[in-house]
Amino acid sequence: MIWLTIPAALLAFLAALVALRxxxxxxxRVLDEIEALTDVPAHIKADLLDCIDAAQDADRKxxxxxxxxxxxMLLVLPFVxxxxxxxxxxxxxxxxxxxxxxxxxxxxxxxxxxxDARITPAPEGALLVSHSDPAYGGDCYYAKGHHxxxxxxxYIWLGxxxxxxxxxxxxxxxxxxxxxxxxxxMAIHRGGPYGHFLLKHGDCYHYKSIQKWRGxxxxxxxxxxxxxxxxxxxxxxxxxxxxxxxxRARA
Numbered sequence: 001m002i003w004l005t006i007p008a009a010l011l012a013f014l015a016a017l018v019a020l021r022x023x024x025x026x027x028x029r030v031l032d033e034i035e036a037l038t039d040v041p042a043h044i045k046a047d048l049l050d051c052i053d054a055a056q057d058a059d060r061k062x063x064x065x066x067x068x069x070x071x072x073m074l075l076v077l078p079f080v081x082x083x084x085x086x087x088x089x090x091x092x093x094x095x096x097x098x099x100x101x102x103x104x105x106x107x108x109x110x111x112x113x114x115x116d117a118r119i120t121p122a123p124e125g126a127l128l129v130s131h132s133d134p135a136y137g138g139d140c141y142y143a144k145g146h147h148x149x150x151x152x153x154x155y156i157w158l159g160x161x162x163x164x165x166x167x168x169x170x171x172x173x174x175x176x177x178x179x180x181x182x183x184x185x186m187a188i189h190r191g192g193p194y195g196h197f198l199l200k201h202g203d204c205y206h207y208k209s210i211q212k213w214r215g216x217x218x219x220x221x222x223x224x225x226x227x228x229x230x231x232x233x234x235x236x237x238x239x240x241x242x243x244x245x246x247x248r249a250r251a
Contacts, residue, residue, distance in 0.1 A: 114138025
């Protein structure tokens with residue numbers, strides 16, 4: 001009898017995940033915040049709404065791979081060689097846009113110990129080595145104590161932290177110049193200052209707001225990830241459809 005209830009429980013769990021994903025992606029509060037902006041002209045708001053619709057459609061195409069990543073990666077990664085930088089072609093839609101071995105860098109001190117540059121910033125003149133470089137011998141910021149090519153680090157990276165990011169990028173939009181800030185401030189941060197920004201590049205927009213909520217940072221982010229192109233430069237940016245996300249507020 002218990003075997004009959006397992007499939008039903010799995011279906012109920014998947015239905016709950018889809019419902020949660022839909023709730024978190026809902027743009028309703030984002031639209032309210034945009035409507036309240038007094039420094040953005042009506043015609044820009046209309047273009048922004050079209051961009052939000054397009055981003056939402058692109059994001060929904062990744063949901064199957066996004067939601068299934070924790071299970072699929074659990075089954076696939078044990079059979080992926082340690083030397084690999086990307087998943088097999090059959091699992092391309094679950095792959096990462098940088099490398100399945102992370103996007104960070106590390107450095108080695110005079111004693112030979114390795115340090116992740118995001119945890120311990122490298123001193124001036126230190127040689128930075130990519131996490132995906134076979135020569136890297138340390139751990140990684142998203143799986144402390146585990147090498148980026150280990151099963152656990154790859155599982156956290158692909159199965160939880162960056163699900164279906166390659167597919168998201170392939171559904172993204174090209175960027176040919178630095179996006180323009182048309183409202184708010186690029187200084188907003190999870191630890192304050194709080195507020196919003198609105199970036200524009202051609203017909204693409206990126207609206208993001210961060211507010212403090214009960215000691216946490218409430219983040220809304222919709223459109224295309226022009227923030228990345230603004231700060232680091234990118235030739236393509238993925239869609240983003242976050243109606244609400246709570247993260248630990250940083251100091």
